Amino acid sequence: MRVERLSRDKIRFFLSLDDLMERGIEKEDMWRDIPKVHELFNDMMDQAYRELGFEISGPVAVEVFALPAQGMVVVVTRGRTPHPADLDELEGDDMYELEVTLEESDQVVFQFHDFEDLVQAAVSVRHLLGAGGRVYAYRDRYFLVLDTDMELNTLQQGIAVLTEFGEPSTMTEHVLAEYGKTIWNEDAIGRIIHYFS
Structure with missing residues (x-):
């Protein structure tokens, strides 16, 4: 807690x-x-x-x-x-x-301390969670926001993998969109893999 x-x-x-x-x-x-x-x-x-x-x-x-x-x-x-x-x-x-x-909430938000952790997380969960998601930069961290309209077992597996590289965040997407910087507003996992792996 x-x-x-x-x-x-x-x-x-x-x-x-x-x-x-x-x-x-x-x-x-x-x-x-x-x-x-x-x-x-x-x-x-x-x-x-x-x-x-x-x-x-x-x-x-x-x-x-x-x-x-x-x-x-x-x-x-x-x-x-x-x-x-x-x-x-x-x-x-x-x-x-x-x-x-x-x-x-119908979203999962993960925060990463550096961009390389986000790239590694995206590569590792692409096969489970697809190419979607949104990425924001806020307070020297990167945030990956995923919608949860998928099978619960798949979501739990994806969260388990993301936890190896980052940590769940209590930040809402509204705060990130308003006060942070939008890096990708759609297909974030796919774009990270396309450009960085």
């Missing part, structure tokens, strides 16, 4: 499939008001406090984005800090109120 600060009142967690499996949590469980989900959220908040000094009380908005064959991204946004008199009424597990929304 990785956590990063997005702003003063917003943090983002990346939960891998292993993180969820260790706790016996399925994607659908994130909607349910069950003890293991509360325990996961408490663990997340403990980690956010230890690593980032991020503390919550009062209302909290939680956005859950399911990433195909990778896990989940959870964005936690702090609401207003309650008045000290209101804190007297809140006890234990009631120290925060959750508002949860769940979205499922």
Whole structure:
């Protein structure tokens, strides 16, 4: 489980499939008001406090984005800090109120530290995933965005191969397109192989 600060009142967690499996949590469980989900959220908040000094009380908005064959991204946004008199009424597990929304992504995004890693990844997954995809450069990294309209087993094999060269990213294509530089907006894997291998 990785956590990063997005702003003063917003943090983002990346939960891998292993993180969820260790706790016996399925994607659908994130909607349910069950003890293991509360325990996961408490663990997340403990980690956010230890690593980032991020503390919550009062209302909290939680956005859950399911990433195909990778896990989940959870964005936690702090609401207003309650008045000290209101804190007297809140006890234990009631120290925060959750508002949860769940979205499922139909894309896989991988980041690569250098261009050569991206080239090697493209060569290795071409036979599995075809010539598609889009590539962006952002913050000294390269990002490969793939649509997931393929058989789940093929997608999982492709992700396993990509993981040898890069790592899954919580970055959305909207952010990459707006703030990054578009290298290829279609057929990225095919073009990388055509020009660089």
